[in-house]
């Protein structure tokens with residue numbers, strides 16, 4: 304899948320649907336004359352998850368969501384700063400929202416998320432294009448900030464917190480199909496990958512109380528959800544301790560607790576960090592059928608010198624060792640990745656190492672980017688962005704072409720296999736067909752059968768494959784892979 308720098312959803316179901324990026328999130332509500340908010344989201348799964356927290360906070364304060372920006376009293380855009388182009392997209396949308404404000408000056412426009420955190424008051428004071436600027440840890444303050452703006456004051460809160468996890472807030476599942484859900488298990492990131500802006504926009508890493516995670520997952524299961532993804536920038540470093548430090552829960556233990564809620568509840572997670580993923584996690588995955596056999600394990604580069612410059616704290620040999628462990632413990636596990644082409648000083652030979660790593664791992668899919676220097680990061684301060692843009696783009700194209708070939712190869716190997724599939728809805732192509740994913744996170748389209756509906760599991764034999772998806776037909780015998 305090509306992510307040409309402005310499409311930036313990874314590791315979650317919405318990645319299969321690029322049209323979701325920037326789409327207004329919505330939830331059916333009865334009109335009770337409340338003020339209406341419109342919210343548009345960009346960036347990673349955690350940002351989408353945060354928009355659901357924001358929606359929940361606003362709904363408890365007599366706001367109701369609308370899908371129609373023209374009728375909104377409050378327009379919110381939850382933003383991403385990970386690459387320059389992600390920010391450019393937001394600026395373009397802000398121009399559109401300002402034209403709404405020209406027609407209806409009472410409308411408030413607010414920037415949430417990572418760009419709010421990175422640019423702080425700049426958007427409000429220098430550029431004068433918004434009324435509210437709210438960082439990722441300040442959403443509880445939103446109603447108060449709106450009231451301040453209503454009274455003629457400034458609506459800014461970009462304080463980062465060491466504790467906030469929004470554990471007690473039950474997210475309003477916007478635009479959910481009622482089957483697939485996402486649960487944030489931690490916030491922030493303590494890694495300092497030299498290219499990455501996230502530690503600056505999201506603050507210090509903190510793990511959410513496992514009891515609140517299990518309660519939220521149980522509630523989703525009881526409401527009919529069957530596939531949940533536990534979200535964090537580096538889930539393998541999840542490590543919760545109670546106040547007295549007498550109880551501690553690591554990621555493998557959390558996974559087990561969530562898997563035990565019900566065998567029909569599929570559990571996924573994203574993102575894993577190659578330096579932190581443990582054999583304990585892999586054995587826990589192998590032990591429970593409902594923990595999906597799919598790991599998003601971004602390599603970024605296949606070359607050890609570049610990985611060192613990226614401050615990823617693992618090298619090529621370490622990464623291969625983790626991949627070997629995954630395939631040894633779970634031979635049917637699919638692995639996907641993120642790759643950055645043309646990082647500072649990368650040579651042709653080093654780029655070839657990324658290609659050979661892709662061949663080695665046989666990724667089922669990847670999110671692929673060319674390097675975009677981000678102000679304030681270690682790389683921006685210490686390294687020269689010296690690979691010419693045409694070279695970055697050409698290397699990215701080579702990576703994309705190789706990934707397409709590998710995806711097709713691995714998908715063709717699935718022909719003839721039978722998979723347990725969770726039906727998610729009608730296929731994009733036809734109402735006569737269902738779509739659903741297997742444990743390995745591959746989308747399979749297949750003709751419907753009477754008696755089955757979204758949320759049910761069925762067995763599907765794969766009959767055809769492209770690089771992006773599989774086709775199949777329902778079979779009775781559960782001789783699944």
Ligand code: SAM
Pocket residue numbers: 313347385386498499500501535536537574575576601603641642643672673674675676677
């Ligand atoms: N936490 C995850 C990890 O460590 O793999 C990834 C989080 S990051 C928000 C998502 C992806 O964006 C990264 O894996 C990386 O490939 C890409 N990315 C981050 N900063 C970038 C930059 N400055 N230029 C290009 N791609 C970047």
Ligand code: SF4
Pocket residue numbers: 492493494495496499500501502536537576
């Ligand atoms: Fe960014 Fe690295 Fe943290 Fe991922 S692990 S969010 S790439 S700093």
Ligand code: F3S
Pocket residue numbers: 311345346347348349350382383384385416417500501504505
């Ligand atoms: Fe973007 Fe922030 Fe996520 S920078 S990738 S929205 S953590």
